[in-house]
Amino acid sequence: xxxxxxxxxxxxxxWVLRAVVSFFFLVIVAKIIGQRAISQLRLLDFVxxxxxxxIIAHPLSDEELGLKGSIITTVVLVILYIIxxxxxxxxxxxxxxxxxxxxxVIKNGEVIYKGLLHARISIDVLLEELxxxxxxxxxxxxxxxxxAEGKLSIFLDPKYEPITPETLNIEVxxxxxxxxxxxxxxxxxxxxxxxxxDKEWLVANLKRLYQTEVxxxxxxxxxxxxxxxxxxxx
Numbered sequence: 635x636x637x638x639x640x641x642x643x644x645x646x647x648x649w650v651l652r653a654v655v656s657f658f659f660l661v662i663v664a665k666i667i668g669q670r671a672i673s674q675l676r677l678l679d680f681v682x683x684x685x686x687x688x689i690i691a692h693p694l695s696d697e698e699l700g701l702k703g704s705i706i707t708t709v710v711l712v713i714l715y716i717i718x719x720x721x722x723x724x725x726x727x728x729x730x731x732x733x734x735x736x737x738x739v740i741k742n743g744e745v746i747y748k749g750l751l752h753a754r755i756s757i758d759v760l761l762e763e764l765x766x767x768x769x770x771x772x773x774x775x776x777x778x779x780x781x782a783e784g785k786l787s788i789f790l791d792p793k794y795e796p797i798t799p800e801t802l803n804i805e806v807x808x809x810x811x812x813x814x815x816x817x818x819x820x821x822x823x824x825x826x827x828x829x830x831x832d833k834e835w836l837v838a839n840l841k842r843l844y845q846t847e848v849x850x851x852x853x854x855x856x857x858x859x860x861x862x863x864x865x866x867x868x
Contacts, residue, residue, distance in 0.1 A: 659690075659705060682715045733782035740778035743791070753780040764788070812863070816854035819867075829856065840864065 689704045689711075722729040739749040739760060750760065760778075763786035769775065774794040779787045799806045813825045821833060840846050840854075844864050853865040 659708070682711060685711060736779035736781050736787065738777065739780050739786070740772060740775045740788075742777075743773035743775060745772060749780065755780060760786070810858040812855040812857045814853065814855050816848060816851045816864075818853075819849045819851060821848055829860075 686708050689707050693704050718728075722733070737749050737753045739746050739753060739755075745757070745760070750757065764770075764772065764775070764778075767786075767788055769788065769790070774790055775788055776791040777789040781787055813829060815822055815825045815829075815831075815836065821836065823833075826832060826836065836854075837848060839862055840848065840851065843862060844866075846864070846866060850866055851864055852867045855863045857863075
């Protein structure tokens, strides 16, 4: 039974094995390629995703096509992709060839029509991107660039920027991520140890503050002030 090679016909178990091998192979490929290609599809990322998807898909639906050839081809393409990514980091000319420079589409509250044509986007797309950032008036935008990944980078005119504590010279406490100490009815012992608490302390506080038990807690977190936030199963 060699499900890697082309066959006149495949048994059910051979089809299943092909699918399983292809799945885990693609997981490994995605891991090697990295988060960049998954989170944002630039030109090079789009090409590799499109080609690999086609190469792997055909042997999973056509028994006359061998899986071995598809895997070898995919490995070669992944190597070329990695070389291409490192080339973009090392050689600016190659980076500019693959990914265009940011294109200005708004400047000082005015739409740059030539920029829209260069970016190949319509005014409707521009307005849609502004709405996503809750900007209702183009006049509030000091500068906006259409990026290579197909997103709009927006810089508001300073007078429309939201007021922050720093603007008013107000001192604020540093951010501290609350720790999860119960998840789905189970105590996370390591987190309790990190905050120098024990199970008895947690159980007592759950009963005193929320009149509940660990098993009934969907999620419980604690911040640096030792404030306990509890969410029960509903």
